[in-house]
Amino acid sequence: MRTAPRSLHRAAASSVVVAALALVGVQAAAQTASAATKEASSIVTCTTANTRLTVAEAARPLNHLLLKATNTGATPCYAYSAPYLRAGADAQAVMPWADDSTPQSVVTLEPGQSAYAGILTYSPDGEGGATEKTLGVFLTDRKGDATGREKTLNLPNGGVFFNSAATVTYWQDNAADALAW
Structure with missing residues (x-):
């Protein structure tokens, strides 16, 4: 019975990690787009x-x-x-x-x-x-x-x-x- 909850916890932990990485990726992409827009506007x-x-x-x-x-x-x-x-x-x-x-x-x-x-x-x-x-x-x-x-x-x-x-x-x-x- 303990194996089911552990695998659920691992799956939930994996989902949290994936979601966190995705959020970091979105933020990095937004910062890159913002920097590119700022650079382009200075030309x-x-x-x-x-x-x-x-x-x-x-x-x-x-x-x-x-x-x-x-x-x-x-x-x-x-x-x-x-x-x-x-x-x-x-x-x-x-x-x-x-x-x-x-x-x-x-x-x-x-x-x-x-x-x-x-x-x-x-x-x-x-x-x-x-x-x-x-x-x-x-x-x-x-x-x-x-x-x-x-x-x-x-x-x-x-x-x-x-x-x-x-x-x-x-x-x-x-x-x-x-x-x-």
Whole structure:
């Protein structure tokens, strides 16, 4: 008769231990989620105010420029989507984004780190065109809207030829991926 109550006590004790471990696990998960939310909320959007922008001619492939955005702030920032670019001061529209270049996730820039966007300046398939001396750059927010003010960059070699085939990639975490399109 004593074996039945002992096994019941052991089963009850085991249930208490399992319940206690489950409670600890739930609390740990909540703390981890809270820490992740707090960390994510401290990351800001990359803007022209907290990011240094440069543009350079790419050695390869031909007809490409490389746009580099470096986080100059004290906290991490998100480089959302792709930049809005205007080739020349009189540009009426921004360059289209190369949809095939969409990265797996948003590029996060720690202070001092950079993101890259490749710019195809022209193609024989494009129409018209002109040599432009400046590139207007707007960064984007989570919704894909332009943030802050436009930053105007001088193009290399005193000017670069653009035609209707000009496109820009989404932000990438390395230059090689940005120039792959």
